[in-house]
């Protein structure tokens with residue numbers, strides 16, 4: 001049995017802890033933030049591949065209870081034409097479809113479940129440094145405390161400290177030239193079927209909305225922005241200024257973006273998009289990284305959370321079957337797939353860029369032509385169709 005220190009109690013960290021406990025190891029979670037995860041906030045769509053990976057741990061019903069079915073999406077243009085309607089991945093054999101879920105609700109559900117299963121978790125515990133010998137690793141925290149274990153897993157997200165510890169020359173996240181924003185609205189009747197994600201390439205920005213079964217409308221927008229904004233620039237985009245900017249961007253589009261934005265009481269303050277085309281070092285000795293720390297992808301892939309889940313389950317398989325080489329085996333099983341997902345996310349993001357009037361015409365033309373082909377293969381399909389066989393033994 002290994003004592004596995006996990007820095008980061010987000011998606012990857014919490015599920016890794018639950019899965020490791022299942023296979024008889026001793027996980028201990030350290031989360032930098034406080035126990036509370038906030039209230040209403042941004043949301044994500046958890047794809048069928050991620051949901052399937054949760055099955056062996058009985059976590060799928062928990063996630064489904066906190067989210068809502070999102071089986072299909074439509075794609076449209078600023079002129080109001082709907083180009084296509086697709087399933088968001090084939091449903092799982094038990095009928096489970098993609099789930100849209102508030103980030104805070106997902107974190108809360110996972111953390112409560114880890115508590116219920118007795119996973120020791122410490123909050124307000126920010127890892128700052130780690131050292132290792134041939135027999136153990138010691139993690140140090142901002143509050144001056146330290147603890148030792150057999151392994152340290154950095155599940156500490158995009159700005160991972162552990163990534164820097166194992167490789168001081170690790171790359172910085174790449175800026176993907178889009179800002180994200182969104183919101184939730186009640187009392188707006190769009191007449192849409194609940195659970196269908198409507199995505200639209202507008203004249204100047206990208207917009208998506210989905211109606212919750214309670215009839216509230218959840219939406220997000222991607223706004224092209226060529227240069228990386230600093231904190232002050234992002235902070236200035238708030239309140240009436242940000243609302244007016246968004247309304248200008250969508251003013252001439254014939255999908256209901258402007259109507260939805262106008263009706264939204266609290267529009268999320270924008271945040272920038274980042275990814276990692278490739279992080280060269282994933283492990284050194286007894287320390288490794290998983291999830292966004294190793295391979296953050298643009299949200300346009302719709303896969304960051306699912307990749308974190310797949311990582312957690314794969315790492316637990318490796319620690320179950322090949323504990324001596326677990327970190328290297330994990331990398332050999334995951335690197336090709338996650339880098340392909342990051343690349344697909346970048347392509348999806350690029351399609352949302354600011355093309356200018358001629359570029360826009362070309363983009364709309366090619367989108368219409370590609371999506372109208374009955375045999376058109378969805379380039380996202382490889383992401384959704386991936387399955388992990390939990391029971392199958394891993395070899396080194």
Ligand SMILES: Cc1cc2nc3c(=O)[nH]c(=O)nc-3n(C[C@H](O)[C@H](O)[C@H](O)COP(=O)(O)OP(=O)(O)OC[C@H]3O[C@@H](n4cnc5c(N)ncnc54)[C@H](O)[C@@H]3O)c2cc1C
Nearest residue numbers: 008010011012032044045127156157291292302303304305
């Ligand atoms: C706007 C947006 C939309 C998205 N949409 C989707 C989507 O539709 N579908 C999808 O699948 N994914 C989506 N994602 C991506 C998804 O949220 C992430 O990929 C996923 O959360 C990664 O999980 P993680 O556990 O690796 O990192 P996180 O969930 O970020 O968790 C990292 C945790 O580590 C903690 N931490 C950080 N530093 C330290 C430290 N030094 N010590 C201890 N703890 C630390 C943090 O507080 C945090 O709790 C989206 C992301 C964004 C930003």
